[in-house]
Amino acid sequence: MSRRNERSFCTAECISRRWRPKTHTFHLSVGEVTVTLEDITYILGLPVNGESVTGRTDSSHQFLVENCIAYFGRESGPQDHVLGKVNLAWVRRCRDTEPCDVQDSIEQYVRAHIFCVLGTVVFLDKFITSLNSKFLPLLGSVFI
Numbered sequence: 001m002s003r004r005n006e007r008s009f010c011t012a013e014c015i016s017r018r019w020r021p022k023t024h025t026f027h028l029s030v031g032e033v034t035v036t037l038e039d040i041t042y043i044l045g046l047p048v049n050g051e052s053v054t055g056r057t058d059s060s061h062q063f064l065v066e067n068c069i070a071y072f073g074r075e076s077g078p079q080d081h082v083l084g085k086v087n088l089a090w091v092r093r094c095r096d097t098e099p100c101d102v103q104d105s106i107e108q109y110v111r112a113h114i115f116c117v118l119g120t121v122v123f124l125d126k127f128i129t130s131l132n133s134k135f136l137p138l139l140g141s142v143f144i
Helices: 003-017 037-044 061-072 088-096 103-122 133-141
Strands: 025-028 031-033 085-087 130-132
Touching: 061 088, 061 103, 061 133, 085 088, 085 133, 088 103, 088 130, 103 130, 103 133, 130 133
Parallel strands: none
Antiparallel strands: 025 031, 085 130
16 A cells, blocks of 8 residues: 555544544544535535525425436336435446447436435445435436
8 A cells, every 4th residue: 555545544544533423523622523515515526506405305206207217218116216215226227237329328327327426425324225316306407
């Protein structure tokens, strides 16, 4: 392991020991520190534009099916969503079997990948197997 990677690993390990999942804060010698939306914008390089995504959305079967067809090019089955959440394993299968030979196919691949990143990196939870369907409509503006 290179010296730089070793240092990064040690830093990440030290910071992770100070994380308190109950309060979603880091406990440091200077006090409690919270990760803000501005921090995420800086770290991930994602611009924060538009309205926030909050509250309840349509979790009907029709909403899920229509959005899955529109953004992933496939209809989700009954086992691929539950209680308004889309199964991430199904989204990964959609992404991994996408041929990426035409523009529509590439866009579906990218949307599926972004949805997976939302469910596994941005909203990280070791028990997460699905992501709320309220994020599906956000995928529509990826290629505008």
